[in-house]
Amino acid sequence: MSTQKSDPGPGPTSSGTGATVEQLADHLMALPDRDVAALLLARPDLTSPPSSSFTALAVRAGARPSVEIALRDLDAVTLAVAEATVALRSTDAAALAHALGLGADDVAARLDVLTRLALVIDAGPVPGLADAFGPHPFGLGPAAADPPAVEQLPPPLTALEQQADPGTAVLKALAWGPPVGTLGPGRRSVGAAELVERGWLERTSDAAGRTRFILPREVGLALRAGRLNREPLRPPSADGLDVLPPDAVASEAAIHAEEIVRLTRELLNEWGREGGQILRSGGVGARALERTAAAIGLEGGQAATVIELAAGADLLGLDEAGAAWVPAATASAWQEAELPEQWAALAAAWAVSSRTPWLVGTRSDGGALRPVLGADVEAAWAGRLRRRILALLESLPEGTSADAAWVRGALTFARPRRPIPDGAVTALLAEAELLGLTGGGALSRPGRVLAAWLRAAPSTGPDTSSPTAGPGGSGQREEPDGQLLAALEQSLAADLPAGVDTLLVQSDLTAIVPGRPTPALAAVLERSSVVESRGGALTVRFTPDSVRRALDEGWSAAELVRALSRFSLTPLPGALTVLVDDAARRHGAVRVREVTSVLRVADPAVAAGILADASLAGLGLDQVAPGIILSAASAGAVLRELRAAGLAPVLENEHGGILVAGDSSGHHRRRAPAPPPARPGSEHTVTRRRPSRPELAGLVGRLRAGEEARRADGGAPTSAGDPVHVLALLRQAQASRARVHLRLAGADGAQQERTVRVLAVEPGRVRLADLGRETELTVAVHRIVSVEAR
Known part of the structure; x- marks a missing residue:
């Protein structure tokens, strides 16, 4: 005999096994107005569209779709208490506590939450709870059709462990579920006959004629010794997590905070030279992402994260033609700000973002690749998950380092019915580490400031601050304010080590800063060197490309040597000065004029080499005169490709003057003004607004007036005409096996009236038994004009 799982279906909801719609309506009618308003606030799906009476509200509140929505924000313990009321058909706190292995006071508190949500009332669980x-x-x-007497029930499994007879094996297989076993054709179960004779099994058959054995509920509880859950209801323990010293967390987080600011500056500089071209389908293409990743020295996934962070912080906008993402007008002020201020803007924007950059490059449900800054990278659950993770880390003792497996387990326990997509927790923890909100997996002091603000900030969604809700609310949060930004700046500034203005330059073209460089030294090194390692000390290397980058910024060779000498304790090594002089001699040998584009090459040999270089074929080069080469590519693309080929070109204006990189002043270069900031996916964002107190009071008043009018009419049968109410009434009728009167629209538009019993409510259709014609029929939901319960 093999066990099989059955698809969830309607549980027992008739009188005596749960609350009926009428009992739920009476319960809601008896509540004070403030409690009804609190219910509507906690379950906002019940307000759209508004119900006409308490009976109509009870139909919706007790139906499975609305119950499923309410269950999403309950933790594992409260869900277990709710399920126990269905399994035991009891709302007695002591009985439920014994069956679940919990304290009676804890169970009573959970029952109170379920009652306030109108999921369980004095009469029992609502119909939709059993369905769920x-x-x-x-x-x-x-339950058994003819339950055996208590003294005839089997002993607990612990007393049967040593027995190995066939009947005991069947009981052990079915005791903890699923409670249904099926025999294939021509097979028999040794020992099952005796169990059926004792009343410990019930024999039935399925539609295919196979024999099925069902373990009655009373027998299952006896085998479990009255317990419902096999494992204790406890969240993952934090005792095994590592605890890091506060100084180590602060140091690690500060290093990451500095690095993310540097990477964002590099991104803005790169896209200031050549923006991120937008695909026809939206978003920035893979080529632009690959080019950007190479420019800022990251892998594609990390570069996508930096790009999304910059856009979320309002540092990017669309160019005049709407064809590319470029630095926004706000970027220049951000570039000039101090490090704590720059970081605070990025961190605050990340906390309220609904972007999922780790999905860039994966395929959407439609099969298309998700591009960076594309609409398909927007997901409302990502914003909620960010807040939940920060709140969870904040709840741990200071310095506690949490890994992805523990965080996922704790979040799942907090909200079992809110599934977390694979990889999302790992990706968000990596983003928090990249930002410096965590150090070594432990929440940093700036991270705690951000988590505390998210916890205290008002939400536009339902209030989920009850003990049953997981960390963080489920609604949309307000945008970061100046007070938060100031607090983030102060917390990061307190963790940043004192700046060091000493540069130890070595003859192998490397240099060491024994600590965190001061802003002035960091600016020089950022323009003229590449980083080899970071940590307690910063190690950089000077290369021809890095020196060329400083010359591109407008520095002369002498100015660069003086800037480096100012921080060096000893004279600069000859190898470095020779490197700078050699780069300066080659710098500007090729000049690019942006006419899309003209190359002026004074040396005929260099011009011939450019035209013959196969790697430059994509630029569409054509020599129109000695030393004059045209290109179909933009000036930024020409500069990048020539540098990749080993040349050192510079950009010049229409008068032949050399342009400093990033210079946008009008007399140097014709350039459109920086655009206003824009956010990707913002056109798809939907914010759920919480009803105001006057609106809730008006809804409650209309419910009371509608119910009084209905009862004054003699208690007219419950009816519905809108799809929400129609489906709710049909599911209720299916659960209670009640008759309903349907009005159907035929193919010709004529209406028919049928008295039916609901057999099954399926997606888009309903199976019915026509009681008048004694036939079965399947009806599309959209054909149902109205339904009345009889």
């Missing part, structure tokens, strides 16, 4: 947990709550079968 399926036909076998906690793996228990249905």
Whole structure:
């Protein structure tokens, strides 16, 4: 005999096994207005569209779709208590506590939460709650048609461990669920006959004629010794997590904060030279992402994260033609700000972002690749998950380092019915580390400031601050304010080590800063060197390309040597000065004029080499005169490709003057003004607004007036005409096996009236038994004009 899992279906919801719609309506009607308003606030799906009466509200509140929405924000313990009320058909706190291995006071508090959510009332769980947990709550079968007496029930499994007879093996297989076993054709179960004779199994058959054995609920509970759950209901323990010294966390986080600011500056400089071209389908293409990643020295996935961070912080906008992402008008002020101010803008924007940069390069549901800054990288759950992760890390003792497996387990326990996409927790923890919100996996002091603000900031979604809700709210948060930014700046500034203005230059063209460089020294090194390692000390190397970058910025060879000498304790090595002089001699041998584009090459040999270089064929080069070469590519692309080929070109204006990189003044270069900031995916963002107190009071008043009018009419049968109410009434009728009167629209537009019993509510259609014609029919939901419960 093999066990099989059954698809969730309607559980027992008739009188005596749960609350009916009428009982739920009476319960809601008896509540004070403030409690009804609190219910509507906690379950906002019940307000759209508004119900006409408490009976109509009860139909919706007790139906499975609305119940499923309410269950999404409950933790594992509260969900277990809710499921236990269905499995045991009881709302007695002591009985539920014994069955779940919990304290009676804790269970009573959970029952109070479920009552306030109108999921469980004095009469029992609402119909949709039984539907949500399926036909076998906690793996228990249905109640026996003829239950055996208590003294005739089997002993607990612990007393049967030493027995190896066939009947005991069947009981052990079915005890913890699923409680249904099926025999294939021509097979028999040794020992099952005796169990059926004792009333410990019930024999049935399925539609295919196979024999099925069902373990009754009473027998299953006896085998479990009255327990519903096999494992204790406890969240993952934090005792095994590493605890780091606060100084180590602060140091690690500060290093990452400096690095993310540097990477963002590099991105803005790169896209200031050549923006991120937008695909026809939206977003920035893979080629532009690859080019950007190479320019800032990152892998493609990390570069996508930096790009999304910059856009979220309002540092990017669309150019005049709307064809490329370029630095926004706000970028120049950000570039000139101090490090703590720059970092605070990035961190605050990340916390409220709904972007998923780790999905860049993967395929959407439609099969298309997701591009960076594309609409498909927007997901509302990502914003909620960021806040939940920060709140969870904040709840741990200071310095506690949490890995992705522990965080995922804790979040799942907090909200089991909110599934977390694969890889999302790992990716968000990596983003938090990249930003410096964590150091070594532990929340930093700036991270705690941000988490505290998110916890205290008002939400536009439902209030989920009850003990049953997971960390963080589920609604949209307000945008960061100046007070938060100031607090973030102060917290990071306190963790940053004192600046060092000493540069130890070595003859192998490397240099060491014994600590964190001061802003002035950092600016010189950023323009003229490449980083080899970071940590307690900064190690950089001078290369021809890095020196050329300083010359591109407008420095002369003498100015660069003086700037480096100012921080060096000893004279600069000859190898470095020779490198600078050699780079200066080659710098400007090729000049690019942006006419899209003209190359002026004084040396005929260099011009011939450019035209013959196969790697430059994509530029569409054509020599129109001695020393004059035209290109179909933009000036930025020409500069990049020539540098990759080993040349050292410079950009010049229409008068032949050399342009300093990033110079946008009008007398140097004709350039469109920087655009206003824009955010990708903002056109797809939907914010859920919480109803105001006057609106809630008006809704409650209309519910009372509508219910009084309905009852004054003699308690007219519950009816519905809108799809939401229609489906709710049909599911209720299916659960209670009640008759309903349908009005259907035929193919010719004529209406028919049928008295039916609902057999199944399926996606888009309903299976019905026509009681008048004694036939079965399947009806599309959109054909149902109205439904009335009889």
